[in-house]
Amino acid sequence: MKQETFDFAPLLPAGLPPAAALPVLEIALRDTSAEVRQSAVAALGGIGGARAIALVRSTLAGDSSYQVRAAAVATLAHADSANRRAVIVQGLALPSYQDVIATAALRAIAQSNDTGFIDQVEGTLGQVRVAAQVLGALANRGSARALDVLSRHLDDQRSYVRRWVLQAFWSTVRRDLAIARLRALETQLRYPDTQKAAARLRQRLEERNPGA
Numbered sequence: 001m002k003q004e005t006f007d008f009a010p011l012l013p014a015g016l017p018p019a020a021a022l023p024v025l026e027i028a029l030r031d032t033s034a035e036v037r038q039s040a041v042a043a044l045g046g047i048g049g050a051r052a053i054a055l056v057r058s059t060l061a062g063d064s065s066y067q068v069r070a071a072a073v074a075t076l077a078h079a080d081s082a083n084r085r086a087v088i089v090q091g092l093a094l095p096s097y098q099d100v101i102a103t104a105a106l107r108a109i110a111q112s113n114d115t116g117f118i119d120q121v122e123g124t125l126g127q128v129r130v131a132a133q134v135l136g137a138l139a140n141r142g143s144a145r146a147l148d149v150l151s152r153h154l155d156d157q158r159s160y161v162r163r164w165v166l167q168a169f170w171s172t173v174r175r176d177l178a179i180a181r182l183r184a185l186e187t188q189l190r191y192p193d194t195q196k197a198a199a200r201l202r203q204r205l206e207e208r209n210p211g212a
Helices: 018-028 034-047 050-062 067-081 081-093 096-111 114-125 129-140 144-154 161-173 175-185 192-208
Strands: none
Touching: 018 034, 018 050, 034 067, 050 067, 050 081, 067 081, 067 096, 081 096, 081 114, 096 114, 096 129, 114 129, 114 144, 129 144, 129 161, 144 161, 144 175, 144 192, 161 175, 161 192, 175 192
């Protein structure tokens, strides 16, 4: 999964050293434009250091824009590795429009390949579509448990969750893993519509990868 990036170059004159950039970015964090504040957050992550991290933490705590706070979660998870897990936990717990903050936290889990969060990722499956993709990404990196958890939700009682899981098998899970798992499970699934959808998906994956 790709990390969110923002164009912050217009905020900083060319060649400006970090010590001089910090005051510029601190002013940008008070800009009326959420896009500018979001860019400033990412720029602070690129600069790093205690003061920059403190400014991003303050933004996460108090900015009025959910998108800016989501950017703060992504930035802190990348730039403050010592406190990454705490930031992810905080991000998962913060309510936001269209779950943009939780989505940023989930993406940080995938980017850091932190399988210690599998239970928490599973807990968001009914709320955030990207959770299924995160489990798929962790499975691709060798987590058998992530693949098992994702597969289990092919029998989820919520039809939309089953759709999200199938979409993750198509778009995120490595083809060989997806084909093998779907082949093993498709006749055992609880819901007939999901059985048929899983069989069709496995066939499509095999067509994309004839050697499977």
